[in-house]
Amino acid sequence: MLLVIIKSIIIGALGGAAVAAGAARMYRAPEIQAMGAFRTLGELNACKGDAIAHFSFGLGFFFNAAGAIVGSGALTQDVLHRIIPNWSAGALLVKNRNVEETLYSPGRMAVAGAAVGAVTVTLLNSIASVIPMSLSTIAQGILGPASALMIDTVMPIIFILAALDAGRRTGTWGIALSGLAYVIMGNATPGAVLGIIIGQTIEEKGYSKSVKIMITVVAILFILIGYFRGFGEKLLAFI
């Protein structure tokens, strides 16, 4: 048991510090390379500046994670995607409501993330059994469909609409790549994002060399993902 706690503290502190600093870097993307996820950025923005919103948002997923770890041993991706970034932001915002000095500060977020990560991972790994199974199933039952709708439907729609509003060229690229992304990757958002980038670059600079390189990279990307996800076989099944 002691061994599990020590390991959990080390894992949580390392991962928490890195992911929280990565989240703060997201506010400077794309000039500065960040890590996290677009949805994490959207969700952080949704609660921006409000400590209680950050805490309760993380709490919902905490029950969810507790349920998953009791049932299957998996912490869920939400620990790194949602719980640690939101609780780190919430913890910092209690003392200082200025997001420039808290949520946007990679140093402070890293420190808060290390503490939150160590506590969260240790809690989940050691005393997951004290969370009533029923509460986590309820949380999963409510948050699960909402997140699925958000990721599978709402996000792609928002990004495709943003592409359509940005002009004919961007719109065309957005539609084409998001459709392809949906059939190949199972989610349209990455395609819409790439469509917006390519379309906007063409609109600003024409078919320059850099655009051609980017289109080639994107084509290779789609082919590789299609290959690894068995897209060819799935397609051939219809013939």
Added chain:
Amino acid sequence: MKKLNELLLKNYTFPLLTGLLCAAIFAGSHMFVVHGFGFFNEIAQAEMIRQGMETGDYAAAVSFAAGFLIARVLEGPLVGILDIGGSLMTGVGTGMVGFCLSMGWDAPVKSFVLALIAGFGIGLVIGGVIIAVKKSMPESMAASGTNIMMGAGNAVGRYLGPLIILSAAQYSIPAGIGALIGSAIFFKMKKEIVGGAILGALILAVIFPVSV
């Protein structure tokens, strides 16, 4: 703190951050293989590794994860945000770990210290590749379209509160009413309705459980 902030925003600290995160994720997979819990991923991916441990065949886990890893590593520098779910949690935590086990390299997975070192090394390489790709991209390319994307990204967050209210109402009548009351109170208090919706739905759903 100011110096630390500047340091953490440098290009060369990015591989360090991915390294630290991968160390944690790889060690999380170590926890899962050795202790049976602590895996930084969804239940489905945990089942893939569990299946591999039982049958010795990790092909499903490795091929599934490799696609995510390659896609996200190429996409990361293009859009400026590396998706850690696909690239690191699935790609490294599931794929690389499955790969090591399938090759019979049990040591980096079974030993906690070696897991941290292996994860850090893999993360360092991934972060380095991403920064190299980003640097080799012509200037200003990534800047195009960013405003549109950021605008869309911000719009996404607004949808979560209403979605949770709908989802709670679908779950059960008490949960739906709880979500409504919670979000109304939070709205009145000028707070984001997401938190109120979740708390309200959870409280009423616990008091009035769905009969199974």
